[in-house]
Amino acid sequence: xxxxxxxxxxxxxxxxxxxxxxxxxxxxxxxxxxxxxxxxxxxxxxxxxxxxxxxxxxxxxxxxxxxxxxxxxxxxxxxxxxxxxxxxxxxxxxxxxxxxxxxxxxxxxxxxxxxxxxxxxxxxxxxxxxxxxxxxxxxxxxxxxxxxxxxxxxxxxxxxxxxxxxxxxxxxxxxxxxxxxxxxxxxxxxxxxxxxxxxxxxxxxxxxxxxxxxxxxxxxxxxxxxxxxxxxxxxxxxxxxxxxxxxxxxxxxxxxxxxxxxxxxxxxxxxxxxxxxxxxxxxxxxxxxxxxxxxxxxxxxxxxxxxxxxxxxxxxxxxxxxxxxxxxxxxxxxxxxxxxxxxxxxxxxxxxxxxxxxxxxxxxxxxxxxxxxxxxxxxxxxxxxxxxxxxxxxxxxxxxxxxxxxxxxxxxxxxxxxxxxxxxxxxxxxxxxxxxxxxxxxxxxxxxxxxxxxxxxxxxxxxxxxxxxxxxxxxxxxxxxxxxxxxxxxxxxxxxxxxxxxxxxxxxxxxxxxxxxxxxxxxxxxxxxxxxxxxxxxxxxxxxxxxxxxxxxxxxxxxxxxxxxxxxxxxxxxxxxxxxxxxxx
Ligand code: ASP
Numbered sequence: 018x019x020x021x022x023x024x025x026x027x028x029x030x031x032x033x034x035x036x037x038x039x040x041x042x043x044x045x046x047x048x049x050x051x052x053x054x055x056x057x058x059x060x061x062x063x064x065x066x067x068x069x070x071x072x073x074x075x076x077x078x079x080x081x082x083x084x085x086x087x088x089x090x091x092x093x094x095x096x097x098x099x100x101x102x103x104x105x106x107x108x109x110x111x112x113x114x115x116x117x118x119x120x121x122x123x124x125x126x127x128x129x130x131x132x133x134x135x136x137x138x139x140x141x142x143x144x145x146x147x148x149x150x151x152x153x154x155x156x157x158x159x160x161x162x163x164x165x166x167x168x169x170x171x172x173x174x175x176x177x178x179x180x181x182x183x184x185x186x187x188x189x190x191x192x193x194x195x196x197x198x199x200x201x202x203x204x205x206x207x208x209x210x211x212x213x214x215x216x217x218x219x220x221x222x223x224x225x226x227x228x229x230x231x232x233x234x235x236x237x238x239x240x241x242x243x244x245x246x247x248x249x250x251x252x253x254x255x256x257x258x259x260x261x262x263x264x265x266x267x268x269x270x271x272x273x274x275x276x277x278x279x280x281x282x283x284x285x286x287x288x289x290x291x292x293x294x295x296x297x298x299x300x301x302x303x304x305x306x307x308x309x310x311x312x313x314x315x316x317x318x319x320x321x322x323x324x325x326x327x328x329x330x331x332x333x334x335x336x337x338x339x340x341x342x343x344x345x346x347x348x349x350x351x352x353x354x355x356x357x358x359x360x361x362x363x364x365x366x367x368x369x370x371x372x373x374x375x376x377x378x379x380x381x382x383x384x385x386x387x388x389x390x391x392x393x394x395x396x397x398x399x400x401x402x403x404x405x406x407x408x409x410x411x412x413x414x415x416x417x418x419x420x421x422x423x424x425x426x427x428x429x430x431x432x433x434x435x436x437x438x439x440x441x442x443x444x445x446x447x448x449x450x451x452x453x454x455x456x457x458x459x460x461x462x463x464x465x466x467x468x469x470x471x472x473x474x475x476x477x478x479x480x481x482x483x484x485x486x487x488x489x490x491x492x493x494x495x496x497x498x499x500x501x502x503x504x505x506x507x508x509x510x511x512x513x514x515x516x517x518x519x520x521x522x523x524x525x526x527x528x529x530x531x532x533x534x535x536x537x538x539x540x541x542x543x544x545x546x547x548x549x550x551x552x553x554x555x556x557x558x559x560x561x562x563x564x565x566x567x568x569x570x571x572x573x574x575x576x577x578x579x580x581x582x583x584x585x586x587x588x589x590x591x592x593x594x595x596x597x598x599x600x601x602x
Contacts, residue, residue, distance in 0.1 A: 019090055025061025029109045031095045036112060038063060039090045039120070041129065041150065042083050053111075056091070057130075059155065062110040064098065065091055077115050086123035086147075087131065092116040099384065101433065118299050124303055142577050147569055157564045163279065165232055168252055171274045175267060177254065180218035184210055184234070188527070189507045191215065191463055193237035196247070199593045210236035213546060215463060216531050218255040219503060222542040223534045226237040230254045244414045244561055247574045254500075255544030261486050261502050263288070264543050265442055268490060268498065272440050280438070288441040300334075300420030302446070305494030307439045308432035310336045310423050312416075313397030315407065324384040326365070330409035334419055335369075337397040338426050341371040341404025349404075354410065356422055363418045369393060369405040379405075424494065433493070434470075435558035440492045445469070446484035448476075449516070457518055462487045464513055465531075466501035473509065476516050486543070495560070497552045500545020507535040 019039045027036065040058035052067040067080045083089065093114040095315075104124040126138025127143075130150050132378070139150040143379075148154050169179070175385030185208040188195045194211035207212060213235045221229045231253045238247060269287050288306070295302050298311050308358045315333040327333045342351070349368055356363040369379040369390050377390035388589075399405050408419045427433050448468050449458040458480050460466060476483055486502035504510045508534060514524040524534070550562040563569045570576050585593075 023060035024056050024058040024063045025106060027063055027095055027107050027110050027112070029097065030109060032097055033093045035092065036095055037090065037092045038112065038130060039088070041123075042085055042087045042089060043419075044085065044279070045080075045083050047081060052077065052078065052430070054083060054089075056089070057150075060176070061107055064102075065093070066111050067114050068119075072114055072366075073116075076114060079117050079119065080114070082101055083119070084125065085124060086126050086150075086560065087119060088123070090118040090120055090123040093424045098167065101338075103263060105215055117453060122395050123588070132146050139571075142571060145578050149567065152330075152566055157553075157557060158567055160279075160557050161549075161565050164275065164556060165549070167275055167278045168230075168232065168271065170269050172228075172230045175228065175270075177230045178226055179231055180221055180226065181231060182211070182214040182221075185257040186211050186217075188212075191237065192459070193239045196238050198594060202591055204594050206425045206479045207290075209295070209558075212237050213251060213255050215465065216528070218253060219465065219531065219539075220534055221543065222255055222257040223537065223539045225257075225540075227257045228255075229544075239282075240496050241574055243571055243572065244563070244569055246562065247568065248570070249481040249562075250496075250547050252547040252552075253544075253584060254483065254546065255542060257540040257542045259502075259541070259542065259543050261444070261488065263501070264500065264545060265488060268547075269440075272490065272492070275552075275556060276438050276440075280436070281437055284438065288443055289444055290555050291445040292443055294443070296416060300416030300418075301425070301494075302443055302489065302495060303491045303496045304441070304443075305424065305427065305439070306441055307434065307437050307493060308427050310338065310399070310427060310432075311398065312336060312419060312423075313393070315396055316398060318389060318392040319385075319407075322389070324381055326367075327409050330411075330415070332412040332415050333407060333409040334408035335367075335393060335405045336419060336423050336426075337394070337403040337405050339400075339401035340402055341431065342372060342402050342404075342424075344404055346587060352422075355425065356418060361421050362414065363408050364410065366422075367409075369399075369407070371399045371401050371403045371405065373401045375401055397591075406464045411443070438493060440490065440497075443485045443489045443491055444487075446487040446489070448472075448483040448487075449480050458516065460486065460513075460517060461500065464517055465503045465510070466534065467504045467509070473512065476512065476600050480516065490545070490547070492555055495551055495555055496548075497555065498545050498547035502541075502543035503538045503562060505535060505541050507532050510535060 022039055023035045024040045032583055037057055040056040043055035043057040043062060046053045050069040054065040055062050056065050067077050069077060091114045095110050096113050096388060098109055098111045102394060117303060126147050127140055128134050130147060132152050132533060191212035193212055196328060197207040197209050200206045214231060214233055215373040218229050231252050234248055235251050235253055236248050239245065273284045276284055292302055295304050300312060312334050315335055319327050319333045353366045356366050367381050369377050371377055371394055377387055379390055380383060380449065394406055397405050408415050421524065442499040447461050448466065450461040451458055462485060467486045472483045488497035488500060489496050504513060550566055551564045554560060554562045
């Protein structure tokens, strides 16, 4: 038997017990006549002691050879520790070793296996198995497992059935490129890895499964942005005989369940906000509503004077920064520089200091009097002591810029508290989105999303105005889930494909199977998918997903530990009939 207890288990109640422990050597302290070893496993750290007066000499000699990360097994007696360590649960005891067995040696690790390590990101990824020994990564993976357990508990209680769908499929359009897999047995043909199980879960509804879920890997070959992974995990769900309201209720319930179970956090308000309202009030379709700083549109109270910048702008909009009136000139200049950075892209920023005495001092005093500025304060909800920051320009652009500023300032002001959670639904998304480059419309969610009742006709006259039965679940400024009520009849689906630029033949070739299924009694259905990696990171109080994934890829989509992707050898290429083509090029 390798162990009777784990390294996190022993307490004063165990004193005098004979125990066997196994684990890794975290560190050793050799005082000559006494050696202490911190022994670590997943469950904790236990201090071992080798004492010349009480431990056999041969065992002491062996202990002197131990290095960091050696794997050992020890047998000994639990004794009370002289200098107790209040920081760890096993800190009142130590194990006086009678027998040491070295199970494996270790090279000196390339970085310290401590909570605060000296290892940079690259080296930690290359030796990820050592990184996983560190508490922060280990705890993140354990936390992830708790989240998925709770998801399964909740959904199983609601009668959901977990069904696995295939990974080797044909392309599903979710807006990204597919990863493809050549088929050896079908020369010149390729599978695509699923961007999501979308069409399969809809077919499961046609198959009568009624409530489906799956915790599933999805693959999208996108240009990698920070904190995106080419393969990621979704909690994918679908329900039959439901309206939007039914879905929102079930998954509002799941979100509340997770926050209660994992943080003992009770959610009272679970607002539903239309897409249009979110854009107007927060400049963003995934607003962080843990704090105010709502947009105040100023067109009516700022476009009546000689200030050309505002007069020529489509939208003049501002936010009130709590306590910002005390910012120095230098601080405000820095803020202006910040909004002018290419990543944000504003041309400038107008500001108004709301003085404690009720007067105003602005950067545009030449054009606006106190009465004008009082109206700005009213529109932005600014109080004495606040600073109003105003941007202007093209509506969509300026909203995005002010939203970036709002998030930045909230971060600086400590308003984005990691232990506070404010979920909401954003609903009534547009069905279609105009691609500025091509001038074509594409599905904002995906082509299977149904338009709002009675809006189908609008597709011909004003496609951009059609709203969808689509919804996103937003938590603390992040989209954590999204879905829709689906089209479930062939005619509507055909109309959608037509508007998305598919010819009848193309639609048939790509989605004939779904259209066929719709001819055999497809029930009304809808669903959604949560992005598990991000959900776990946010619930874990962090915004980067990498530490919650056991073996993540880096920013170039590489696994630096196994060195993938990699070239194939000639034989493999020939078998796949790829070699010839490569040579010809
Ligand atoms: N398949 C969608 C996605 O991956 C989710 C859904 O519509 O259920 O975003």
